Amino acid sequence: MTDYDVAPPPDRLADRVQLRTRFSTDSGTVSRFMIQLEYWLDGAWREVVRYDHDRDAAGGHDITTEGLHLDVYRDGDKHRLEQITGPIPANEGFTAAEADLHENAERYIRRFESWHGINNGANL
Template sequence: MSGVRDGVELERGRLSTGRSSAISNRCRGVTTEGGIRWLEWPYVRVRSEVHTDRTGDVSEFVVQLEYDVGVRADGRGSSDWRQVARFDHQPDHDHGHDIRDERLHMDVYRDGEKEAVERGFPPVDVNEAPAFCERVFERNAEELVQRFERWHGISGRRDGR
């Protein structure tokens, strides 16, 4: 499965992993307490929540790319985090997903609602999946964030205008 959907390149059924994102390196890769990894401070982050069972295996997780529409470039202002895209494995929830049965998929959000579902990711062990999902977001953040900004009429914030 190959193709382009709203600027997100799918290559062999997965988001492109062949090029690095142009998202700013300022605070890139800094993971804070609480599972926050800044991709571009103060606007773009990956938030991960991972739960394990008694044996240490991952029982559920959510990895989400988020954009702060309320903060200013200096980091001040009222935070108003919005979902850009998310992966999840929550087999015991009513509307949850089990990646062992369904495989990974990425929900893409517009105006707070699920706009699209990107499928075709390779099989990933549930214990490796949270790190895999973080890498997908890191490698594709620029395209995902640009689409989010376009959908929401946001321009010039990240480049200082």
């Protein structure tokens, strides 16, 4: 896993839901980030959806040339990638990703719960 300069504790959104944010900056510009919605399932935090930007990592993504995308997880694996924007500055992508996960957390969680057969799940 990439080491980030800033890694605050996860932001708990509900009993079984949290938002994990990690990022690094270079002269005030976001150089890499990972923002991930997670669900507590079977004794571990599982990825629900993730935004990321790290042009220097093996297999990393550079949103300034590739555009912002959302990784969607199902059964512990990346299920699909949803393209969100065209090329975008990293600071704007970071802000957009964070806003999307706050605004659409309930929708993402409901889909995750449906896929995993979870009834009476997280209360968002």
